[in-house]
Amino acid sequence: MTFKHLILTTLVSIIAINTVNAQVVKVQAAPGNMKMAAQKAFPARNIPTADTTNIYNEMLNDETDDLMENHPAGDLYNDIWSSEKLNPYKVSINSLPDSIQIDCSDFTMPVSTGRVSSKFGPRRYRYHYGIDIALPSGNDVVSSFAGKIRVVDYEPGGYGNYVVVRHDNGLETVYAHLSAVTCKVNDRIKAGDKLGLSGNTGRSTGPHLHFETRYIGNAFNPSSLINFDSKQVYAHNYTLTKRKNFGYQQHKANTVQLAKYYKVRKGDNLSVIASRNGTTVNKLKKLNGFKSSKVKYGQRIKIR
Ligand SMILES: [Zn+2]
Structure with a gap:
């Protein structure tokens, strides 16, 4: 390992450690179960690594910008407050806690x-x-x-x-x-x-x-x-x-059934493809708008 590599590796490690610290700080700044839930529901925001401590201190000191106070459940909603949209959050059900x-x-x-x-x-x-x-x-x-x-x-x-x-x-x-x-x-x-x-x-x-x-x-x-x-x-x-x-x-x-496709292999014909996929030639023809039963090698056929 060259000296240059050593410096680079060290720098990368410092940045990684700072990133982890930034996330820990965010969690500590928002204690309680609901806040942990919000932490899980939303992806961690990109906090610049260099000034993490300063940003954290500013957050603690700045009372005028305390969104958690100004907006109901602001911490739960990751401080998102939009008068434009019904659902600006885009949080999937899967990332919600099991019970609230x-x-x-x-x-x-x-x-x-x-x-x-x-x-x-x-x-x-x-x-x-x-x-x-x-x-x-x-x-x-x-x-x-x-x-x-x-x-x-x-x-x-x-x-x-x-x-x-x-x-x-x-x-x-x-x-x-x-x-x-x-x-x-x-x-x-x-x-x-x-x-x-x-x-x-x-x-x-x-x-x-x-x-x-x-x-x-x-x-x-x-x-x-x-x-x-x-x-x-x-x-x-x-x-x-x-x-x-x-x-x-x-x-x-x-x-809502998802569409499924099949790519035609060598030696395939429509009846082989139909039986292999649990359907019928007629269904395949109708689904794909085919007039004949001919298929071409490499062709993409809709199965359902
Ligand atoms: Zn209605």
Whole structure:
């Protein structure tokens, strides 16, 4: 090993050690289970290695930029606060912890009247990520939990006028098709504070509230948390679990079959390929738009 190599190797080791230190510092700066969960859910951010200690000290000293204070569950959401998007987080279900405790003690029904007219689950062409409560336009729509208004937007072909609230308990809720919005982005609110009025804006065939419950961007069935008949949550300290609340994602994935292809080998013909892949010549012809049964060496054929 030359001297130059030795210097380079040493430098690389120092950088590696500093990178590890930077991650440890991040974890220490955010103690507690939920924060560890957030640490796992989001990939570690690229912290410049050279000034790690200074950056850490600045973070501790800078009270004006304390996002964890300013935005509900800011640490859990990796300080991401966007008024542009419903789900700016892109955290997959797989990276969520197996179970999460949610403080639902301040729960308030988003509307005081109406009945559930459409449930959470698959629809013909798209998944319904919330529940619909049919009620006349002009009724008060209130926040289910305390928090801060993150998004106020209008989507003509979808949600219409809608509001997204980030809650102190880590959840986010969506209120859509409103006829009027009476809150603005960054407003601090308590459970039961008015967000707007029920309506029929956007993709909607009659006045109703479309209501969603989400955890770091991932929707789960509001009916698993809220009993819409008794207008109460099932537990004040609710346990959200990957299996119970997000299991539907797996089911959804299983129902969408992935396409499969086959590359034609020497001596193959369509009936050989069909029997080898558990299908029929006719099915293959239809799937690939073939008029004849002839195949060429190296050709890519769709199996399903
Ligand atoms: Zn809906």
